[in-house]
Amino acid sequence: MPSEKNMERPLTKNIDPDRGPLDLKGYVAAGGYEGARKALTSHQPGDVTELVKNSGLKGRGGAGFSTGMKWSFVPMGEDAPHPKYLVCNADEMEPGTFKDRLLLEGDPHSLIEGMIVAAYAIQADVAYIFLRWGYTHAAGLLRRAISEAEEAGYLGKNIFSSGYNLEMYLHISAGRYICGEETALLSSLEGKRANPRAKPPFPQVSGLFGKPTIVQNVETLCNVHHILNHGVDWYKNLSLTEEGGTKLYGVSGKVKNPGCWELPMGTPVREILEGHAGGMRDGLQFRGLLPGGASTDFLVEEHLDLAMDYATIGKAGSRMGTGTMIVMDDQTCPVGMALNLQQFFAQESCGWCTPCRDGLPHVVKILSAIENGEGRMEDLDKLSAMCKYMGPGNTFCALAPGAAEPLQSALKYFREDFENHIQGKKCPWRN
Amino acid sequence: MLTSEERTEIEAEIAHYEQKQAACIEAMKIVQKHRGWLSDDGIRDVAEIMEMTPAELDSVATFYNLLFRQPVGRHVVMVCDSVSCWIMGYENIRQYLMDKLEIGMGETTQDGRFTLLPICCLGNCDRAPAMMVGEDLHQDLTPEKIDAILEKYA
Numbered sequence: 403m404p405s406e407k408n409m410e411r412p413l414t415k416n417i418d419p420d421r422g423p424l425d426l427k428g429y430v431a432a433g434g435y436e437g438a439r440k441a442l443t444s445h446q447p448g449d450v451t452e453l454v455k456n457s458g459l460k461g462r463g464g465a466g467f468s469t470g471m472k473w474s475f476v477p478m479g480e481d482a483p484h485p486k487y488l489v490c491n492a493d494e495m496e497p498g499t500f501k502d503r504l505l506l507e508g509d510p511h512s513l514i515e516g517m518i519v520a521a522y523a524i525q526a527d528v529a530y531i532f533l534r535w536g537y538t539h540a541a542g543l544l545r546r547a548i549s550e551a552e553e554a555g556y557l558g559k560n561i562f563s564s565g566y567n568l569e570m571y572l573h574i575s576a577g578r579y580i581c582g583e584e585t586a587l588l589s590s591l592e593g594k595r596a597n598p599r600a601k602p603p604f605p606q607v608s609g610l611f612g613k614p615t616i617v618q619n620v621e622t623l624c625n626v627h628h629i630l631n632h633g634v635d636w637y638k639n640l641s642l643t644e645e646g647g648t649k650l651y652g653v654s655g656k657v658k659n660p661g662c663w664e665l666p667m668g669t670p671v672r673e674i675l676e677g678h679a680g681g682m683r684d685g686l687q688f689r690g691l692l693p694g695g696a697s698t699d700f701l702v703e704e705h706l707d708l709a710m711d712y713a714t715i716g717k718a719g720s721r722m723g724t725g726t727m728i729v730m731d732d733q734t735c736p737v738g739m740a741l742n743l744q745q746f747f748a749q750e751s752c753g754w755c756t757p758c759r760d761g762l763p764h765v766v767k768i769l770s771a772i773e774n775g776e777g778r779m780e781d782l783d784k785l786s787a788m789c790k791y792m793g794p795g796n797t798f799c800a801l802a803p804g805a806a807e808p809l810q811s812a813l814k815y816f817r818e819d820f821e822n823h824i825q826g827k828k829c830p831w832r833n
Numbered sequence: 834m835l836t837s838e839e840r841t842e843i844e845a846e847i848a849h850y851e852q853k854q855a856a857c858i859e860a861m862k863i864v865q866k867h868r869g870w871l872s873d874d875g876i877r878d879v880a881e882i883m884e885m886t887p888a889e890l891d892s893v894a895t896f897y898n899l900l901f902r903q904p905v906g907r908h909v910v911m912v913c914d915s916v917s918c919w920i921m922g923y924e925n926i927r928q929y930l931m932d933k934l935e936i937g938m939g940e941t942t943q944d945g946r947f948t949l950l951p952i953c954c955l956g957n958c959d960r961a962p963a964m965m966v967g968e969d970l971h972q973d974l975t976p977e978k979i980d981a982i983l984e985k986y987a
């Protein structure tokens with residue numbers, strides 16, 4: 403394992419919490435925009451896509467799909483429809499997730515550079531950053547960075563004298579978690595209600611305004627210029643496992659030192675939880691964690707030595723998701739936590755399909771009854787059945803299946819706690 | 834009628850998109866910024882420049898929780914009620930705010946100074962509990978801190 407000191411941190415190397423982000427001059431002095439220059443002046447668009455595919459970069463927004471593969475579905479060549487679009491998903495609203503904020507506030511030029519490379523690879527004409535409303539500080543920094551990049555000629559016409567043109571705009575959202583789902587995001591960008599769309603057609607072929615469109619997470623995009631700059635082998639070697647690169651891992655909850663760190667992909671859960679987050683606060687015991695945001699299945703003690711990467715966490719029955727863990731301690735009620743999570747999903751359902759629109763309020767009702775000491779044993783079977791009903795394949799988008807994940811795993815790992823509420827007719831933590 | 838300032842800002846947004854309607858959410862945010870909230874008149878004004886019917890525009894407006902179709906106070910206090918803040922004791926923070934301001938969630942103080950609203954995860958979970966007042970983020974909240982924070986907003 404690379405030691406702390408000489409470990410490379412491409413995503414956060416320019417970030418220093420004691421000062422604001424680097425301006426254009428500082429960013430360029432630190433080697434910035436070299437990856438974009440290299441891409442535009444010495445690679446064909448298809449070669450950029452190939453490099454990113456070979457690097458093994460997987461989408462950091464939660465689903466972990468191969469980034470280069472996604473780009474390869476975009477129609478290219480003279481007959482391709484234009485304008486084509488690149489959209490950066492900076493909606494970050496998954497509860498427990500605070501990693502993209504770090505990049506947006508810490509190094510906005512890095513995001514812009516990554517977007518230039520990605521846009522070039524798919525030959526996009528226009529790029530949008532879809533930013534959640536609450537990131538007001540990031541909004542100001544991004545606006546300034548975009549205009550600096552325009553003035554320097556890194557955006558606009560004939561970038562790096564390559565003949566390639568790209569416009570970039572900041573779009574600030576007006577709320578609702580569902581806007582982060584990529585097709586709902588496109589509806590919202592078109593000025594509509596943010597209902598997800600049926601796939602196919604996939605956005606790569608028919609996305610924003612019916613044109614070929616790629617939607618990519620902030621952290622994903624912040625990787626691509628480094629791959630161009632340093633190569634595929636370098637990128638793969640950053641990781642401890644098969645999946646390339648570094649990852650922003652975060653920890654929230656009652657640990658000694660909550661926060662967010664860039665570490666080699668595949669860093670063991672325990673090292674993140676105990677080494678970086680300092681372990682549980684004094685007097686508290688660890689009970690479980692959601693590895694990557696609210697819509698991932700619980701992991702427990704037996705999983706702590708697993709590597710945090712998509713494949714390993716997937717095999718353990720959960721998902722790495724956004725890689726920001728939410729830790730549950732022994733003074734936190736698992737039923738109460740499940741209830742809080744399901745209230746969130748119920749409120750944020752866009753209302754399009756029945757299992758989600760009607761299922762989630764029903765789940766909330768049952769969980770409230772259990773939490774308030776009015777639950778019955780058969781409620782647990784009802785909840786399990788609801789998890790299946792809301793599961794993959796029954797809904798239009800992944801919101802409802804995501805909601806089922808923490809619930810089904812809470813029922814599995816913390817069943818006793820649910821039963822104690824029902825038998826004792828009260829929440830043991832609240833009395 | 835849109836003020837000329839509102840109109841200029843909205844037209845700048847329209848230029849960013851292939852289709853005009855795409856700017857309608859931005860346009861509503863602009864009017865809300867200038868007028869505090871989106872009244873029926875506000876919706877009508879925006880609908881006109883967007884070449885939409887007021888009903889069409891309103892069906893978009895009502896989807897988004899940060900477009901206010903009712904008057905709000907001068908400062909909107911948004912308390913995160915998502916899971917990490919819940920673990921870190923947001924319920925006490927919310928109760929303290931309601932007691933101090935003497936209003937419930939979704940309500941506005943009599944003097945029109947504060948409106949209290951719940952909000953989803955603010956992406957600040959490592960410094961929970963968190964809230965926003967207007968455009969400002971406040972974190973690691975305790976009741977004592979809240980006293981000092983609210984004083985800053987007249």
Ligand SMILES: Cc1cc2nc3c(=O)[nH]c(=O)nc-3n(C[C@H](O)[C@H](O)[C@H](O)COP(=O)(O)O)c2cc1C
Pocket residue numbers: 460461462463464465466467469491492493494495496579580581582583584585617618619620622623799800801
């Ligand atoms: C309900 C829901 C909310 C989502 N929110 C976000 C988000 O805020 N940010 C994000 O990058 N991806 C989010 N996603 C995932 C996106 O749909 C999409 O997979 C992602 O933006 C693709 O980018 P990536 O491949 O770089 O991860 C969400 C998905 C769902 C179902």
Ligand code: SF4
Pocket residue numbers: 580598750751752753754755756758759797798799800801802803
């Ligand atoms: S699963 Fe829920 S959020 Fe997704 S489309 Fe259906 S109703 Fe909307």
Ligand code: FES
Pocket residue numbers: 497498499913914915916917918919953954955956957958961962963
């Ligand atoms: S859960 Fe409150 S800021 Fe994330």
